[in-house]
Amino acid sequence: MKTKNIAVMLAIAAAGMAATSCENDNINPYDYNTNGSSNENQGSADVLKTAIAEYPAGSVVWTRDTTLAESVEIPVGTSLYIEPGVTVTCKSDVQVPIEIVVLGNLYCMGTAEHPVTFTSDTKKPESWGGIICGYNSEEVVLNHVDLGYAGATPTESSVSFQNKLFKTTIDGGVPAFHFCNVNGKFVMADCFLHDNYNDQTYFTGGQGVIYDCIFADSGNAADGGEAINVKAGCKLDVANNIIYNACTNAFKLSNSGNSETIPLTQMTVYNNTIVNCGWRRSKNKKGGSIWLEKAIAPTLVNNLVYDCRYGLKQPKKDSADLEHSRVAPNYYFASTETGVKQMAKDADLSIWSDLDIKSSVAGQLNPLFKNFKQSDKMNINCEVDDVENGAPLAFDRSWNFNVQNSSPALSGGVTDFSRIFPTGLAFFGMKKVMFFDIHNDQNYYFTAPTPTSRFGATL
Numbered sequence: 001m002k003t004k005n006i007a008v009m010l011a012i013a014a015a016g017m018a019a020t021s022c023e024n025d026n027i028n029p030y031d032y033n034t035n036g037s038s039n040e041n042q043g044s045a046d047v048l049k050t051a052i053a054e055y056p057a058g059s060v061v062w063t064r065d066t067t068l069a070e071s072v073e074i075p076v077g078t079s080l081y082i083e084p085g086v087t088v089t090c091k092s093d094v095q096v097p098i099e100i101v102v103l104g105n106l107y108c109m110g111t112a113e114h115p116v117t118f119t120s121d122t123k124k125p126e127s128w129g130g131i132i133c134g135y136n137s138e139e140v141v142l143n144h145v146d147l148g149y150a151g152a153t154p155t156e157s158s159v160s161f162q163n164k165l166f167k168t169t170i171d172g173g174v175p176a177f178h179f180c181n182v183n184g185k186f187v188m189a190d191c192f193l194h195d196n197y198n199d200q201t202y203f204t205g206g207q208g209v210i211y212d213c214i215f216a217d218s219g220n221a222a223d224g225g226e227a228i229n230v231k232a233g234c235k236l237d238v239a240n241n242i243i244y245n246a247c248t249n250a251f252k253l254s255n256s257g258n259s260e261t262i263p264l265t266q267m268t269v270y271n272n273t274i275v276n277c278g279w280r281r282s283k284n285k286k287g288g289s290i291w292l293e294k295a296i297a298p299t300l301v302n303n304l305v306y307d308c309r310y311g312l313k314q315p316k317k318d319s320a321d322l323e324h325s326r327v328a329p330n331y332y333f334a335s336t337e338t339g340v341k342q343m344a345k346d347a348d349l350s351i352w353s354d355l356d357i358k359s360s361v362a363g364q365l366n367p368l369f370k371n372f373k374q375s376d377k378m379n380i381n382c383e384v385d386d387v388e389n390g391a392p393l394a395f396d397r398s399w400n401f402n403v404q405n406s407s408p409a410l411s412g413g414v415t416d417f418s419r420i421f422p423t424g425l426a427f428f429g430m431k432k433v434m435f436f437d438i439h440n441d442q443n444y445y446f447t448a449p450t451p452t453s454r455f456g457a458t459l
Contacts, residue, residue: 085114090128097152099129110144151197205233216395278309292320304456328353
C-alpha cells in the first residue's frame, strides 16, 4: 500500500529549508521541491506566506488544485490548511480506494464564491473513500466545502483500517465524513454533501456544529445511507440544513457505544428541512425520516418533514429516552394517502405528539416551497433507486426550499430552548491564520443560527 504521509514529506522538505512550513504550489501537494518551486518562507522564519494568508510554522498548505492517486494521512500534531477554491480530485482506478485520514487537524477554508471541493475523476458514487478523522484529531473545519462521490469500501490495506478507524472488519463502505474524538471539535458550515454511496456523516464523538448545509442523494438501495448518523459521545447543534433523498434516514440518532468513558450524546436539532427520505426499508419498517434509539434524548423541534416514509420513529427495544427529550413541535407534510397513514398516531413505532402539525388528508398543509419539482411517480415506499419506480429525482441545485409568503409553515415553532453552544465553537487553528484581505478573511468562531418560530430551513 502506498500512502502519502505528510509528516514524512515535511521531514524531507525540511532538510533543504531553514523553516518548518510547507506550501503546495504544484499539481502534486507532496513534491515540495520540484518544478522550480521554492519552499523558503517569504520573509519570515516563523510563518508560511501564500498569496492570501500567513500560516503558523509547521503547517501544510494546499494552495492549488491537485489530483490524488494515493491516500493521504495527516499525522497527529500536523495541521493541513486547504485554501479557498482548491479542488481535490481522487482517482478511482486504484487498487486501494483513496482516503483522507485526519489524525491531526484539517481546515478547509472555502468561501461562497470559492468553495473547497473534494470530488472524483469519474463523478460516480463510491469512487473514493472519504474524510476519516482519528481519535486524536483536535479540530476539523469544513467551511463552504463540496464533498461528493465518496463511500467506497476500504480494504485491509486502507489507511483508515490500518489506524483502526470506523471499521475493524471489512463489511461495507465508509462515510463521506467521520469524526470520533470525544474531546475534539468540528464544524460543517455551508457545505454541500452529495452523491455519496453510504452515510454522508457518521459521528462517534466530538463537539460540533452543523448548519446551512445541504445533504443530497445519500446512500444506496443495497447498503442504505443516513445523512446524519450520530452515536454516543457527541455534543451537537444541527440547524438550518436541507436533507434530500437520504435513502434510509435523514437523522439516525443513538447512544450506542455507551461506556464509563463515553458520555451520553447531547443534541439540538432544529429548523431543518427533510424531503423524500426513507424509501429504502418499507419491508422491515425501520427508519424513514428521523430514527431515535438507545437512550438518545435530543431537543428536536421546528423541523419540516416533506413526503418522507414515516415521521419520527423508534424501535420497540432500545428506544429513545423520551422522558428527557423534547421532540415537538415539528411539521409533517404528506402529499399521498399512504404518507398520511404512515405518519398517523397509530402508525407502527411512531412517536406521536399533539403539538406536531401534520397532514390529516393527502396534500393538506402544503408548506409551499418556492421551487421544487417532485417526480410524478414518487413512491415513498419504492425500495429501489429508480425514478421510474418512484424514487426521488436527482437533486437540482436550482431548487429553492424556502417557503412562500403564504406558507402555513411560517409560524408555530418554538424558541424557548437553548443551543448546546449558544456562543459557538472556537477553532484556534483558524485564529492563527492571518488573511491579507477582507474577501478571504474568516472568523474562527462558528455558531449555529438562532432558532426561529418558523418550520424548516431558510437556505
